[in-house]
Amino acid sequence: MKRTTSLSAAVAVSLAASLLLTTGTASAKEKPAPSHSGRDLYGTKAPYTPQGKPGRYQRAPKGFVPVFTENVARHGSRAMTDSGDGDAMLAVLGKAKNQGALTHLGAKLDQQVRSLLAAASAVGYGNLSARGAEEHRQTALRMEQRLPSLFASIADRHEPIVVETSGVPRAVASADAFTGGLASGEPALTGLIQAPVTDKNLLYFHKQPQNADYQAYVKGDPALTAVLAGIDADPRTTEAAHRVVARLLKDNYAATLSGKDQVSFARSLYQLYSAAPDLAVEAPDVDLTPFLARRDAQWFAYLDDAEEFYQKGPAFSGRTITYEMAGVLLDDLLAQARAKAAGTSGTGAVLRFTHAEEIEPLAALMGLPGSTEPAEAGQPYTYGNNPWRGAEVSPMAANIQWDLFANTPPEGRPTAYLVRMLYDEKETAFKPSCKPVAKGSYFYELDELQHCLAHG
Numbered sequence: 001m002k003r004t005t006s007l008s009a010a011v012a013v014s015l016a017a018s019l020l021l022t023t024g025t026a027s028a029k030e031k032p033a034p035s036h037s038g039r040d041l042y043g044t045k046a047p048y049t050p051q052g053k054p055g056r057y058q059r060a061p062k063g064f065v066p067v068f069t070e071n072v073a074r075h076g077s078r079a080m081t082d083s084g085d086g087d088a089m090l091a092v093l094g095k096a097k098n099q100g101a102l103t104h105l106g107a108k109l110d111q112q113v114r115s116l117l118a119a120a121s122a123v124g125y126g127n128l129s130a131r132g133a134e135e136h137r138q139t140a141l142r143m144e145q146r147l148p149s150l151f152a153s154i155a156d157r158h159e160p161i162v163v164e165t166s167g168v169p170r171a172v173a174s175a176d177a178f179t180g181g182l183a184s185g186e187p188a189l190t191g192l193i194q195a196p197v198t199d200k201n202l203l204y205f206h207k208q209p210q211n212a213d214y215q216a217y218v219k220g221d222p223a224l225t226a227v228l229a230g231i232d233a234d235p236r237t238t239e240a241a242h243r244v245v246a247r248l249l250k251d252n253y254a255a256t257l258s259g260k261d262q263v264s265f266a267r268s269l270y271q272l273y274s275a276a277p278d279l280a281v282e283a284p285d286v287d288l289t290p291f292l293a294r295r296d297a298q299w300f301a302y303l304d305d306a307e308e309f310y311q312k313g314p315a316f317s318g319r320t321i322t323y324e325m326a327g328v329l330l331d332d333l334l335a336q337a338r339a340k341a342a343g344t345s346g347t348g349a350v351l352r353f354t355h356a357e358e359i360e361p362l363a364a365l366m367g368l369p370g371s372t373e374p375a376e377a378g379q380p381y382t383y384g385n386n387p388w389r390g391a392e393v394s395p396m397a398a399n400i401q402w403d404l405f406a407n408t409p410p411e412g413r414p415t416a417y418l419v420r421m422l423y424d425e426k427e428t429a430f431k432p433s434c435k436p437v438a439k440g441s442y443f444y445e446l447d448e449l450q451h452c453l454a455h456g
Contacts, residue, residue: 044390045274048135048397052425064405066150068340070350073399075174076132077278079120085268086117101253119283130281133177135397140181155188159348167198171353203354240296241266270300312360314374323361367431417446
């Protein structure tokens with residue numbers, strides 16, 4: 001697309017006042033985050049927490065109003081995908097109980113696991129939980145509160161709201177919860193919200209035939225296999241597993257478990273520990289935190305994050321196999337905004353619901369905060385040398401939102417279009433090669449994004 005004359009000079013003065021309202025400017029060089037915040041203990045299973053601050057968003061430059069919005073969102077909190085970890089734990093606990101080999105704490109774990117499995121089974125393994133549905137309902141209501149004039153205009157003009165999903169039940173249920181939130185906040189939108197359509201090439205691309213090279217990478221790439229095996233083999237894994245077992249099983253029984261068995265037991269416990277908050281409504285009495293010391297939860301969270309980082313995130317320096325396939329999603333974001341600006345689309349909003357396997361590559365491709373640094377050769381990913389954290393990059397219900405703003409130009413001048421991005425509802429700068437309309441602004445010319453986000 002041919003780029004238009006820069007708007008920077010025209011809007012710089014009008015932005016001065018609005019910049020005083022923001023909590024901060026576009027970030028400079030990232031630094032590794034602290035080892036853990038509370039939710040980092042749960043990795044990509046962390047329940048959603050909006051990162052924006054209501055009332056503290058930058059104002060659009062003078063004369064610009066919102067005319068369109070679009071998002072890409074991960075499904076909300078869900079039940080674990082199967083009972084495997086719970087079944088494995090119950091088998092070990094059952095044998096230990098029969099031998100009188102449970103510690104006082106270990107004796108309390110069996111019922112907690114059974115309660116969590118019962119809750120997951122009732123929801124349906126892999127399905128959206130009540131917490132997940134509420135995450136999306138509330139996100140939708142906050143979207144409306146941020147953009148009241150846009151949604152009023154959508155209702156007045158009877159503009160359709162397009163809804164697209166991966167077709168996986170938890171993504172479809174997330175879409176239903178989100179659009180239900182929109183309709184409850186603005187009933188006039190009800191008849192404008194279209195039925196969800198499935199687009200696997202766009203929203204489940206990691207499983208599609210055109211990405212067979214990526215599937216082969218995950219299944220058996222030598223470098224991937226080697227680095228993850230090396231991370232798992234760190235002595236701290238065995239040490240953490242031994243501490244977990246010692247808390248729950250008496251020495252005479254623990255001694256019968258091989259080191260591999262102890263690691264398997266501890267990692268299964270961590271998987272349940274990290275999944276439990278997502279089922280807080282269905283299993284309100286389940287609390288697995290007493291059974292896993294914080295230091296050990298941190299270590300097993302790191303092991304999970306390492307796998308996510310190398311399979312779906314920035315991965316290896318010099319390789320793009322994990323995220324280049326997200327280009328289809330980035331291109332669609334740009335195409336939908338361009339179509340609205342060109343007048344070839346009368347859509348008021350496009351809402352997309354997908355999975356971590358799509359959000360994490362998209363974040364890496366776009367260079368979003370926490371996803372800019374791959375691992376260098378010979379320096380495996382650690383919390384000390386890289387800011388990537390699953391709970392920050394792709395928690396449950398993670399979302400990337402683009403808002404399109406337009407002005408009413410003087411007669412004879414073309415309409416100008418600006419885009420603002422929110423990442424988990426926080427104003428977020430595009431990558432450094434993209435230049436905002438003024439220093440410290442979160443608003444970018446649409447043509448500038450078309451140029452600076454080019455890939456492939």
